Amino acid sequence: MSTDIHRAGDMDAVAGRWSPLARTLHALPNWLRAAESRDGGERHYTVFDGPDGPRGGLVARLMGEDGRFRDNPLAQLVRPDSAMRRFLAPEERRRLAAHAERLAAAGDRLYPALVSVLPGGCLPGLLRGPAVDAGVVGELLDELRSLAAERGAGTTAVMHVPEADTELRGALAGRGYVPFVSVGDCVLSVAWKDFEGYLAGLRGPRPTRVRREIRGFEESGAQLRETTPDALGRRHAELHLAHLRRNGQEADFDGSLGLIESIRRHPTGRGRVLEAWRGDTLAGFVVFHDVHGVFHPTLIGVGPQEEKAFTHVNLCYYGLIRIAVAEGARSVVYGPESYDAKAFRGCAPERRISHLRVPEELREAVFGAAALVDAGNRRRLSSYAWQDPGGNG
Structure with a gap:
């Protein structure tokens, strides 16, 4: 498909093309502008334009070890949440600590990380146009990979993919990304x-x-x-x-x-x-x-x-x-954490799966740590008395 590619370092340069792709709060141009002014740091936007309008968009930012915990996949593996660790058996905690120690020692090979995420939300920074376009997911991931190589990123990550988004999750798996449950996005359906x-x-x-x-x-x-x-x-x-x-x-x-x-x-x-x-x-x-x-x-x-x-x-x-x-x-989106309060008042959790790709020599440690964090977060989310016991919590 014929595609024009537009790249920019700020939202103002691509807002007109980006807007048709933005169907959630955290993807709206003004939300992203606010994040730029508030958080600083280097951001990258890409929009793929097709003959009938924008086909897909990407937002990503370089992140160091001090990056916001919820959006930093390496931090979640190296400094795992204590609330999650309580749901691991002693032997699992020991193994996780060993993996984390190895990853912490390899920080110079893992950072900076290029992370695709919508700031302040629980969704990835990869947007697809309203028309069915099977090829655009692969093109967006190829763009992310090229950008990571250009910027010297040791890690590439796509955060908070909805568990139900099998298309994106499958494409990430096919490119060697390691998945783990990162959070539960709590939603109250009205x-x-x-x-x-x-x-x-x-x-x-x-x-x-x-x-x-x-x-x-x-x-x-x-x-x-x-x-x-x-x-x-x-x-x-x-x-x-x-x-x-x-x-x-x-x-x-x-x-x-x-x-x-x-x-x-x-x-x-x-x-x-x-x-x-x-x-x-x-x-x-x-x-x-x-x-x-x-x-x-x-x-x-x-x-x-x-x-x-x-x-x-x-x-x-x-x-x-x-x-x-x-x-x-239609709904009220309450986001992650404070799960007990949100479960009590009728919310249901939607699991979000984060994915990261690291140098091959560190993949085994990342895979081991991610599997344990995934297990702990799944057990944690399942421990609450959600209003809808048949939901995905």
Whole structure:
């Protein structure tokens, strides 16, 4: 097929061609622009244009050892998550440590890594056009390989491929990529006529606890109100910082304010903000994006004294669910981690498979480590009381 290839180091240069490929929040041009301004680093975009429009696109970035853990496949093998390790037997942990030690010693041959991922999301950075085009996957992977060689990358990776995407997973396997389950992307499918229908669909004692948490929020004197990202300011940054620190993350006010300013500068999808007010005091907020009827909560801030009022769950779960039901949204994508809370409130996990290709002399160690991390993450995801026991969790 005749194809024009367009390459660029920033989204502005290819945005017009890229936009028809972007069907999810984290692939939208403004989301990628925000990631460029926030994270820095070298990025690479490629768009394959066909006679009827763009056939496929690729975004990838070079990453060192300090790359964000969730998007760094080598870090997940060398410094495996402690929550995952608890699901490995002692002998498996010993073997994983031995593989990790060998890989850590070979860092100069493994880094930099060229990683294809949509920043901030749980999807790969390889996009396919709306028309069926069996050849474009191979062309995108060939482009990634060529780019890795050009940039001197020791490792090439495609992160967070949906388990159901057998076409891409098969193409990666055929090119020698080693797979492992990296995360579970938690999704709440909206299938009720009203909020009472949501409660009725929860199993066991869950509806009783949910009603108690809603009542506690209301009795605290708090109310939910919706506004727009233009209303975000310093108070929101303070609440975001408090939320991060409460969860044990190192953070500072300037970083939180920078995130908020980035959201305002780069409007993405239908950006919305749900706030919790108690009188004249802003107690919490959640930024969410509505993209084709799918809600994506992306930024949360809750005051340090709000636990007893259940402000967090009323904002991020019950408040969003009420809006989603009222507007006929298809789903709410809650992302990875905090699996227990998400399972309790009705989410189902969609496993994401990450793939990496390394120098041949290190493939055995990578294969061994990846198999163990895969087993641990699968067991971990299966350990939660997901609402849909027949789902892929």
